[in-house]
Amino acid sequence: MITTLLILHGLLAVALLGAITHQAFSTARRVPLAERSFVTRFRSVGAAGYTNAIVILFIITAIFGALLYPPYRLDVRPTLEDLDMRAANGVFEIKEHLAAIGLGLLPAYWFFWREPLTAEGLIARRYLTWILAFVIWWNFLVGHVLNNIRGLFQ
Amino acid sequence: MMGHGRFSIFSIVFGIAYTLAFFFSIAVFKYYPLVHEFHIADQPKTAGPPISWYGWIVTAMLVSLPISLAVPRRWADRLSPTWAGLIPAALVLIVLIYEKRWFF
Numbered sequence: 001m002i003t004t005l006l007i008l009h010g011l012l013a014v015a016l017l018g019a020i021t022h023q024a025f026s027t028a029r030r031v032p033l034a035e036r037s038f039v040t041r042f043r044s045v046g047a048a049g050y051t052n053a054i055v056i057l058f059i060i061t062a063i064f065g066a067l068l069y070p071p072y073r074l075d076v077r078p079t080l081e082d083l084d085m086r087a088a089n090g091v092f093e094i095k096e097h098l099a100a101i102g103l104g105l106l107p108a109y110w111f112f113w114r115e116p117l118t119a120e121g122l123i124a125r126r127y128l129t130w131i132l133a134f135v136i137w138w139n140f141l142v143g144h145v146l147n148n149i150r151g152l153f154q
Numbered sequence: 155m156m157g158h159g160r161f162s163i164f165s166i167v168f169g170i171a172y173t174l175a176f177f178f179s180i181a182v183f184k185y186y187p188l189v190h191e192f193h194i195a196d197q198p199k200t201a202g203p204p205i206s207w208y209g210w211i212v213t214a215m216l217v218s219l220p221i222s223l224a225v226p227r228r229w230a231d232r233l234s235p236t237w238a239g240l241i242p243a244a245l246v247l248i249v250l251i252y253e254k255r256w257f258f
């Protein structure tokens with residue numbers, strides 16, 4: 001059951017990561033059609049269309065993370081403490097705080113991405129999207145490192 | 155910009171309330187996974203390690219939701235949209251600075 005949840009948590013995180021990365025890059029300066037490279041094509045998506053998917057994916061991924069927290073607290077964290085792996089515990093602490101702050105950001109993030117997009121909301125939209133992108137990337141990488149820590153740091 | 159105020163206030167206050175809740179360890183409840191129980195008061199060590207995270211999130215929700223609904227819409231909309239981005243960015247930075255204690 002825990003393994004299934006962990007795999008689903010990881011798969012949802014991959015989808016979330018893809019969506020938020022596209023959207024975050026889309027908030028950068030627009031480039032004329034003739035100059036478009038792979039990176040500019042990557043960011044020239046209909047970014048507002050990702051918003052509802054990102055909100056829903058973030059909430060579901062966070063719920064799965066919350067369900068996985070008890071086994072982590074009982075099995076993984078004591079092991080990390082016994083092995084004196086303070087940094088591993090630290091990055092997880094940051095992961096949980098960022099996930100909570102990210103959840104709180106979702107209402108404002110959703111509002112500023114509502115169509116039609118307004119010029120007044122541009123800076124807020126850019127900040128909120130990049131904060132969420134940082135949160136999602138951090139949590140994704142930390143989750144994977146901690147999941148594989150026995151193999152990574154023998 | 156009309157209508158953004160309550161959403162922005164919720165997100166800003168939620169982040170501040172959550173940060174204060176974990177900084178001062180104020181959780182409306184704690185979950186004890188070893189015994190599968192939620193408790194408002196701290197339990198003896200036999201109950202195993204507590205999880206405060208759920209309680210911090212609920213605490214932040216209980217603070218931010220009433221405040222965002224109580225502020226009159228006209229006042230809320232006077233808030234510059236930029237603050238909705240700047241304050242959460244500052245909170246993330248504060249969390250990273252505070253948690254550097256694990257690494258040094």
